[in-house]
Amino acid sequence: MALATLKQVLEMASATLTAVPMFNIDNIEIPDAVVPVAEKYDCPLIFGVGQGAIKAGKLYYLRDVVYRIADQTSLPIVLHLDHGASLEQAVECMDAGFTSVMYDGSHGPFEENIAVSKKVVEYAHARGISVEAELGAIGGVEDGVSSDRKNLVDVEEVKEFISRVEVDALAIGIGNAHGLYKAAPNLDFDRLRQCQALNPPPLVLHGGSGIPKDMIQKAIELGIRKINVATELRNAFMEGLEKSVHKRDIYAMYQAGAIEAAALAETKIRMFKRLDEI
Numbered sequence: 001m002a003l004a005t006l007k008q009v010l011e012m013a014s015a016t017l018t019a020v021p022m023f024n025i026d027n028i029e030i031p032d033a034v035v036p037v038a039e040k041y042d043c044p045l046i047f048g049v050g051q052g053a054i055k056a057g058k059l060y061y062l063r064d065v066v067y068r069i070a071d072q073t074s075l076p077i078v079l080h081l082d083h084g085a086s087l088e089q090a091v092e093c094m095d096a097g098f099t100s101v102m103y104d105g106s107h108g109p110f111e112e113n114i115a116v117s118k119k120v121v122e123y124a125h126a127r128g129i130s131v132e133a134e135l136g137a138i139g140g141v142e143d144g145v146s147s148d149r150k151n152l153v154d155v156e157e158v159k160e161f162i163s164r165v166e167v168d169a170l171a172i173g174i175g176n177a178h179g180l181y182k183a184a185p186n187l188d189f190d191r192l193r194q195c196q197a198l199n200p201p202p203l204v205l206h207g208g209s210g211i212p213k214d215m216i217q218k219a220i221e222l223g224i225r226k227i228n229v230a231t232e233l234r235n236a237f238m239e240g241l242e243k244s245v246h247k248r249d250i251y252a253m254y255q256a257g258a259i260e261a262a263a264l265a266e267t268k269i270r271m272f273k274r275l276d277e278i
């Protein structure tokens with residue numbers, strides 16, 4: 001089946017008041033393990049290719065993996081660039097067949113974020129591709145780049161940004177961080193409410209690893225429609241590898257990793273679909 005765009009799956013999430021998971025992918029095995037679980041729940045999937053994967057030279061390999069997987073399922077699958085670093089990188093991914101790109105200009109000046117995001121949107125929308133932008137730099141470790149900047153989005157900036165740039169999704173910092181949390185995260189729901197009151201495009205929560213279920217479900221209730229999960233999924237896969245390394249059989253290890261990754265994905269999908277509401 002042809003790939004879906006981010007805009008399409010976020011519309012589905014808005015209609016059902018759920019959030020779509022974005023799982024970062026770094027190999028064949030993780031997306032392959034996640035799809036059967038998503039099929040069980042009829043859950044659209046966003047596969048994110050991040051900066052670590054691109055630095056490792058995997059952009060085109062992972063593109064091919066996602067296209068092949070999408071051919072074998074009837075689920076809507078989005079191929080998404082995570083934390084696009086520049087206009088040039090976003091364009092390279094769009095030319096390579098990505099159906100969605102994130103441009104993350106949140107670490108630079110606000111006006112520059114607007115200017116580059118606009119250019120990305122212009123290129124993308126002419127080709128039917130979706131764009132996610134970011135405001136309020138999300139802290140923590142982002143593919144090896146750590147940031148200790150305060151990450152609470154400025155609501156006035158959200159208002160101005162969405163009046164000037166027509167993005168399909170907007171990532172906002174509300175106390176979330178990448179990687180695993182050292183202490184329990186404290187999401188600023190008032191700020192999320194204020195952003196949602198501006199009638200923004202679907203909002204995105206990065207750093208979904210380790211946020212407790214009650215907070216995730218409250219965030220979804222208040223308008224979060226895409227939640228990114230990278231660290232927990234990678235860790236689950238690696239735990240499977242570790243547990244089975246004594247077998248000295250690479251496919252047995254992959255299988256053990258896939259079982260752990262699938263279990264983690266199932267937990268997240270159930271949480272994001274609010275199936276076991278608390």
Ligand SMILES: [Zn+2]
Pocket residue numbers: 083138142178206207228
């Ligand atoms: Zn992120």
